[in-house]
Amino acid sequence: MATTAPAPARSRRRAGTLPGERSLVASPSTWFVWAGMAVFLVFLLGILVTVVVDSFGKQWFDTWAPVEWTRTWYSGAWDRFELGQVIGVTVGVALAVVVISVLLGVPASYVLARRSFPGKKLVMGLFLLPILMPPITYGIPLATVMYAFGLGRTVAAVVLVNLVPSVPFVILTMTPFIEQINPSVESAARMCGASIRQVFTRVLAPLLIPGILAASILVLVRTVGMFELTFLVSGPGSDTLVVSIYRAMTSAGGGEARQLISAMAVMYTVTMLVILVVALRFVNPTQLVARVKESRDD
Secondary structure, three states: OOOOOOOOHHHHHHHOOOOOOOOOOOOHHHHHHHHHHHHHHHHHHHHHHHHHHHHHEOOOOOOOOOOOEOOHHHHHHHHHOOHHHHHHHHHHHHHHHHHHHHHHHHHHHHHHHHOOOOOHHHHHHHHHHHHHOOHHHHHHHHHHHHHHOOOOOOHHHHHHHHHHHHHHHHHHHHHHHHHOOOHHHHHHHHHOOOOHHHHHHHHHHHHHHHHHHHHHHHHHHHHHHOOHHHHHHOOOOOOOHHHHHHHHHHHOOOOOHHHHHHHHHHHHHHHHHHHHHHHHHHOOHHHHHHHHHHHHHO
């Protein structure tokens, strides 16, 4: 009885891909998406390189690259715009907002995760509003209240207005995290004689550390980059770095001002990159999900 030899691999490839194999030929829509992403990245990289080169080079209008390089723009921007004080205010405001947001948001998220009460969905919806709405829509009424109470152009006002979106952000981040923790862990601790404070500090706190770190770093990034709310209530001595850059752009004249502002922009970008590196170093999304799963299984 004659047997049929299997078709050569070349002929099978000509006929089409085999079952279970993926085609190496991309569709036109895929190539279009990849081309659009490449163009976007090229433009983004070009903007970043231009700002960095502008912050280190002398005037360069007739050549592709600066003829002379210098670091004086950074020292000039530091002295002219008092960046030492500005960075100090930025760090102080960001840390204050993070600490207060965690102290207020974690207990509130625990109540929302463990208690059922009338209007709970309405309360959660209200917490969503400062995150979903543009900051300028509620920033103007907030600024009016701050100036009415004599807090305008102060660091306290900057901290208070940034708490409005930050506390709900912590609550919405921590509530699902707490819901994944098995309530039997708390019941067992209470049966052993632990008080509510001891349950929260000794039992829940170690389990909540990954979520608190994640929420804190996200609030930190949001506060450092928040422009609208901070701009409406800040002033000399209470401006953060992003607001100081804007004021420098609108008030500085021509000539060397552009390169001084480019130096400030590079400092701001480096600051945000450092925060991002710290976030990726201490908060791993994969480990966070695994920790939640372990807490739920326990």
